[in-house]
Amino acid sequence: MASRLSHIAKISDFLRKHKLSVTESRKQILKLFIEQPGALAHADIEKKTGERFDRVTIYRTLQTFLEKGIIHSIPTSDNSVLYALCKENCSEGRHVDHHIHFICTICQNTYCLDETNTPDIKLPKGYRLNRLEVVAEGTCKNCI
Amino acid sequence: MASRLSHIAKISDFLRKHKLSVTESRKQILKLFIEQPGALAHADIEKKTGERFDRVTIYRTLQTFLEKGIIHSIPTSDNSVLYALCKENCSEGRHVDHHIHFICTICQNTYCLDETNTPDIKLPKGYRLNRLEVVAEGTCKNCI
DNA sequence: TTAATTTTGCAACATAGTTGCTTTTAGATA
DNA sequence: TATCTAAAAGCAACTATGTTGCAAAATTAA
Ligand SMILES: [Mn+2]
Ligand SMILES: [Mn+2]
Ligand SMILES: [Zn+2]
Ligand SMILES: [Zn+2]
Numbered sequence: 001m002a003s004r005l006s007h008i009a010k011i012s013d014f015l016r017k018h019k020l021s022v023t024e025s026r027k028q029i030l031k032l033f034i035e036q037p038g039a040l041a042h043a044d045i046e047k048k049t050g051e052r053f054d055r056v057t058i059y060r061t062l063q064t065f066l067e068k069g070i071i072h073s074i075p076t077s078d079n080s081v082l083y084a085l086c087k088e089n090c091s092e093g094r095h096v097d098h099h100i101h102f103i104c105t106i107c108q109n110t111y112c113l114d115e116t117n118t119p120d121i122k123l124p125k126g127y128r129l130n131r132l133e134v135v136a137e138g139t140c141k142n143c144i
Numbered sequence: 145m146a147s148r149l150s151h152i153a154k155i156s157d158f159l160r161k162h163k164l165s166v167t168e169s170r171k172q173i174l175k176l177f178i179e180q181p182g183a184l185a186h187a188d189i190e191k192k193t194g195e196r197f198d199r200v201t202i203y204r205t206l207q208t209f210l211e212k213g214i215i216h217s218i219p220t221s222d223n224s225v226l227y228a229l230c231k232e233n234c235s236e237g238r239h240v241d242h243h244i245h246f247i248c249t250i251c252q253n254t255y256c257l258d259e260t261n262t263p264d265i266k267l268p269k270g271y272r273l274n275r276l277e278v279v280a281e282g283t284c285k286n287c288i
Numbered sequence: 289t290t291a292a293t294t295t296t297g298c299a300a301c302a303t304a305g306t307t308g309c310t311t312t313t314a315g316a317t318a
Numbered sequence: 319t320a321t322c323t324a325a326a327a328g329c330a331a332c333t334a335t336g337t338t339g340c341a342a343a344a345t346t347a348a
Contacts, residue, residue: 021314023326042304054328059305061326075219077277081304102271113271119263121278126285127246127257133221134265135277141270165345167295186335198297203336205295 018068018092025053029061030070038109039074039082039101068092074101074110075133084112101133104140111140162212162236169197173205174214182253183218183226183245212236218245218254219277228256248284255284 011030012022020026028049032040040048045058053061062083065071069090074082089096098117103110118132155174156166164170172193176184184192189202197205206227209215213234218226233240242261247254262276 021325023314025327055304056306056329057327064326073221075221075223075279077217077219079219079223079225081223100265102267105274113268115268116265119265121244121260121263121280123246123280123282124257124259124285126288127280128283128288129280130249130282131280133279133281135219135279136265136267136271136273136275137277138267138274139272141268144270144272165294167345169296199335200298200337201296 018070020064020068025049025057025061026064028053029058030065033071033083033085038111039084041080041082069095072097074112075135076103076110077135077137082110084110087114100136102136102138102140104143105137106139106143109140162214164208164212169193169201169205170208172197173202174209177215177227177229182255183228185224185226213239216241218256219279220247220254221279221281226254228254231258244278244280246280246282246284248287249281250283250287253284 008027008031011027011034014030015022015026029045032045032048042055042058042062045062046053046055049058062071065083066073069086069092071083072086072090072095074084076082086095086097097112099112099114100116100118101110102113113136118134121129121132123129152171152175155171155178158174159166159170173189176189176192186199186202186206189206190197190199193202206215209227210217213230213236215227216230216234216239218228220226230239230241241256243256243258244260244262245254246257257280262278265273265276267273
């Protein structure tokens with residue numbers, strides 16, 4: 001219980017550190033991201049919070065977290081938006097995510113492979129690269 | 145005019161070759177893909193055909209083309225679905241697209257970089273790779 | 289030309305996301 | 319601790335995107 005309390009205290013501190021006021025929805029949603037190994041969709045968050053928060057609140061919370069560099073979005077081939085926690089290097093306005101994403105076609109979970117950096121790509125002449133998004137699809141280590 | 149006629153004749157032949165009946169919407173939409181250097185979204189097709197076809201017809205035509213290996217879909221970070229013509233190697237059921245996609249943040253066009261193959265990725269132990277999707281973002285050669 | 293089959297268009301529906309406005313809450317201040 | 323102000327949440331209404339069932343129209347085969 002002490003650890004649980006300090007956990008929640010840490011979540012509040014984390015929000016304050018990012019210059020966000022500490023509200024129930026922000027605490028709950030951030031907690032979900034911290035406890036979750038994979039990425040979350042808007043619908044997941046709605047369910048996992050027991051539909052306690054309005055849909056709009058969840059949309060706005062995700063938007064805020066994105067802007068503050070707390071989470072990043074992951075594009076998927078079936079065109080659903082997923083979100084996952086950023087590591088240390090992201091900040092307000094600037095996302096520095098150079099890792100690739102892995103979607104397991106068995107368990108449907110999506111993971112940030114933080115240890116696997118995006119590769120160097122040689123583009124044809126005349127193209128200037130700003131950002132590279134790599135999404136791998138296959139079977140994860142739990143489902144293999 | 146002879147060339148235009150033969151162009152349309154070729155489009156019909158192309159459809160027949162893929163065992164599809166030749167209809168107005170299929171001809172028009174396929175023509176768009178052939179004449180277009182970049183990728184197309186559902187909304188683009190609706191506009192470029194002068195809203196002549198029902199939304200549902202366009203959805204179903206795209207679905208049919210996907211299944212027949214005529215076009216492939218491209219995931220984007222803003223979560224819109226784009227479609228582009230497949231090259232020779234795709235066929236009914238099986239898409240063999242190993243190229244990367246490039247989104248220009250200036251002109252908003254998306255291109256298939258057919259000459260640029262997806263790189264080899266080394267995944268962490270335990271992950272099995274099936275498919276790799278690489279989307280590059282930056283400035284295209286027309287906008288640089 | 290006709291008949292069978294496929295495709296289209298329409299209506300109704302479902303889901304995802306946005307916007308304006310009011311009420312509630314958090315954080316600052318007295 | 320009580321009060322005030324700014325920010326956030328909730329609500330309703332709306333748009334955009336995509337799906338499904340069915341009747342009408344078009345395509346292909348006979
Ligand atoms: Mn990630
Ligand atoms: Mn392509
Ligand atoms: Zn899995
Ligand atoms: Zn461009």
